[in-house]
Amino acid sequence: MSRLSFISLLSPHLYGFYTDLLAHLSSTLGQDFHLLPSAPWPDARRTVAAAEVDGAFQCGLILQEHPAFVPVAAPVPLGQTRAVYSTYIVVPRESSARQFGDLGGGRWVYNDPTSFSGYVALQAHAARLGLQPEFFGTPHWSGSHLASLDTVLSGEADVAGIDNTVFSAALRTRPDLRRHLRVLTPLGPYPIPPVTLRRTLPPARQQQIQAALADLHTQPVGRALLRQAGFSRFVPTTETAYLPLLAEAAQADQWRHTAPQLQRPDYV
Template sequence: MFASLGMYDLPELAAATNAWWHGLASHFAAQGFRDLPAELNRAGDPVDRLKAPGLIFGQTCGFPLTHKLKDHVQLLATPRYAVPGCAGATYVSWIVVRADDPAKTPADLRGYRVAYNDDGSQSGYNTLRAMIAPIAQGRPFLGGLIESGAHRNSLALVKAGKADVAALDCVTFALIARLAPAELQGIRVLRASAAAPGLPYVTAAATSAAEVRRLQAGIAAAFADPALDTTRATLRLDGCEILPRSAYDVIPAMEQAAIAAGYPQLA
């Protein structure tokens, strides 16, 4: 059995992320779960590891939920975050450029070099593709692509002038603004992307319906636990919602709309 919270696991937040897992685990134990892992699994790719046997609790991006992981995990709950760009259990990406860049609208990004975390990301890729597709009209639009591996790396590439634009998850952006504000100096937000449901908590597809209900009860108890107030505040957690799986249909719909517009990939 293992647990993974790899989505917002910035190094500066490792202690708080560990504390959140320990709090969750204590409430899962109160729901009758035994042999819960003492520590989070941080080995390997944060999406691929959720395919491994024994997943009891994890967090993923919405795009892998509807694509790469769709047959491997099931939805538990969607956490809310108290940061600009989040509304209830939804979030946006901030489209960022350098502060001195003249671009005013997405149409002004023609020929720009894009840094993106990976092409399986809702916040860093799918949402930017959806924004550009109607403008591109089926033709190449961008001046180059750099796969950075992480939102923070994309930000650094734009700041250094090695890329011109990136789409950053608004929660990551807010965490960086608090923990490492110098990384945002010389950067401005051009606009917000379309909203989508936030990064969900998941469990293995093999987890029984009864166990899912007990996990959801444990999650709710952890969010209500006053002993975890400081931990939740550090991680900007502000509650959670149990959404139907269909709430995430907006994500493949964005992809399909871009494909229908003749823009299947950022290009």
């Protein structure tokens, strides 16, 4: 059988998990699954947009821009019963802010303007609260959730919206963060980023991969892989599950046209 190539558009901390996951699928299904090396974000986006890979780990909102791919499975975070995640509004522990509205005019840092959890969700929430575009002050573009955390930690920013699964992973490796940062409030929950497959893959192959992912937690090796990444299992999912993100994005549109422009990071 031919090799099936995958690429990740998600947090770098999950790269090892995806590598091991695809190796496990290769062993289970008898086909070579391969994760492409990490690439600069614009290059990875172009690869998926051009459907040059067979599968992608990608945000549910970005998926709407990649019609060549379809979601087949989504991970369930440990301690939860559904395949959902949240945006954590993270501030320094000594911050005087007690609610979202207290952060007006602060130094906000975003991982990327295409990110749902780190950018769009914040603007959609502000739109629902009826806040003015000036609320966000002059935003800064960090390049990743982990970089955003470090920016708040260093005092270069006052607040960031962080994918809660990334934040939990960071706490597992850097428990000292609890002494310096705190979660002001969560936003969500939202449908979690899925495993997606190229739509033109044979339906039987898509179903086989979906079934293998859904069965992963029933195997000792699979359970260990999932737990190390902060997940309990994969569940089947469909395109319908991600449609609510479009409504959130529509609410955020008003911010995109009037809010201050992000400063581009050096890596782009």
